[in-house]
Amino acid sequence: MSFRLEANAGPLTNFEVFDFLRCKGASKDPTRVLVPVTPSEFKVYDYLVESAACNQTRNIINEFLEKSKKFKLAKAEILNIINIRPSSLVEVDSIIEQCDTRFQEEELQELVDLVIEVLPPLPNQPNAAEEVNEDVQGATERMDGEGIKGVNDEKADDEPMTELMG
Secondary structure: OOOOOOOOOOOOOHHHHHHHHHHHOOOOOOOHHHOOOOHHHHHHHHHHOOOHHHHOOHHHHHHHHHHOHHHOOOHHHHHHHHHHOOOOHHHHHHHOOOHHHHOOHHHHHHHHHHHHHHOOOOOOOOOHHHHHHHHHHHHHHHEEOOEEOOOOOOOOOOOOHHHHHO
């Protein structure tokens, strides 16, 4: 796929910049010197590969744009939401201008839920379902036939557990 750059085409999402740099040949490949990408472009690429942009696709962004129309957000707000991928009300509040006067808390929660549902998580951040699943799996692995491993290991057999906790 080739890209044609236009001067002053407007603001770009991090995904669009990331995709452009990838098409130019940017990668984590140690043979970087063989591609027509400047050192500063590699620095941008290295930043974006650790951001939400690396897991996004054009289809995902288009889906988010379509589903977020009902919120009547400004273009800059949509761009920031796509780039930052807020996952809490506090994060959304810092992105949307006059957030508390424009939206009810339920509407904002709906927006946060949409972001979490449509936009993929950061590369080093599991989504909420995976996180809960890992917690349950970890707790299950720590269980033995008589309870959680390690809990009874530190107390003497005749000491009640409440004395250690108090």
